[in-house]
Amino acid sequence: MNIRLLFFASLREKLGVSAEDLALPGEVDTVGKLREFLARRGNDWVSITGDVRLRAAVNQRMAEAATPVRDGDEVAFFPPVTGG
Amino acid sequence: MSVRVQEQDFDVGRELVALTDGRVDVGAVASFVGLVRDRNDGQGVSEMTLEHYPGMTQSALEDIVGQAQARWDLLDVLVVHRYGRLMPGDKIVLVLVSSAHRGEAFSACEFIMDFLKTGAPFWKKEATPQGSRWVDARDSDTEAAQRWEAK
Numbered sequence: 001m002n003i004r005l006l007f008f009a010s011l012r013e014k015l016g017v018s019a020e021d022l023a024l025p026g027e028v029d030t031v032g033k034l035r036e037f038l039a040r041r042g043n044d045w046v047s048i049t050g051d052v053r054l055r056a057a058v059n060q061r062m063a064e065a066a067t068p069v070r071d072g073d074e075v076a077f078f079p080p081v082t083g084g
Numbered sequence: 085m086s087v088r089v090q091e092q093d094f095d096v097g098r099e100l101v102a103l104t105d106g107r108v109d110v111g112a113v114a115s116f117v118g119l120v121r122d123r124n125d126g127q128g129v130s131e132m133t134l135e136h137y138p139g140m141t142q143s144a145l146e147d148i149v150g151q152a153q154a155r156w157d158l159l160d161v162l163v164v165h166r167y168g169r170l171m172p173g174d175k176i177v178l179v180l181v182s183s184a185h186r187g188e189a190f191s192a193c194e195f196i197m198d199f200l201k202t203g204a205p206f207w208k209k210e211a212t213p214q215g216s217r218w219v220d221a222r223d224s225d226t227e228a229a230q231r232w233e234a235k
Contacts (some may be wrong), residue, residue: 009218056203057194060144061140081201081205082221083206084165
């Protein structure tokens with residue numbers, strides 16, 4: 001399945017990428033599994049699982065580790081928000 | 085209800101008039117305005133850049149306002165949040181809540197700000213004499229949002 005990945009703020013700077021289209025193996029079907037899948041890229045990508053405060057959103061709604069990831073989804077990773 | 089995410093400044097007085105214009109059922113309007121300070125965590129701040137998640141900010145703010153409307157008897161709500169480059173003294177965010185009586189307006193205004201702080205995808209980056217840095221989320225903001233669950 002194909003998904004769109006987005007990264008924001010300090011995580012975007014650390015990874016050096018703001019958006020990416022990615023073909024995923026079918027078994028990577030939750031946010032938690034996607035985090036582990038991306039962390040296996042090594043280097044700065046390990047922070048995707050290593051930083052426990054990192055938040056995720058699926059299709060622009062806040063998500064948890066168990067949130068399903070499906071074909072065509074937009075999945076974003078970002079640090080805790082600091083607006084207001 | 086109206087939510088706006090924009091780069092340009094806003095006029096608090098004009099927004100307040102627009103919220104209540106032509107209405108005679110409004111007994112109270114509570115307002116909150118957040119501004120850029122020239123100091124944070126012991127360092128001078130010369131400039132701030134607010135990044136956001138364009139597709140999500142609008143819907144996240146609308147969701148928070150919807151929760152407030154479900155919880156209190158409100159007549160109208162306006163949230164305006166800016167993004168982009170801001171200078172000390174610049175306005176960042178405006179929340180206006182109108183209701184028949186002040187209790188609902190005060191509570192809902194604080195509720196919306198507390199959840200905006202932890203649930204709306206904005207990130208602040210400050211320019212300081214030591215270079216630029218991303219602002220860290222505060223535990224006190226998480227606690228402020230959590231205390232509404234106990235109420």
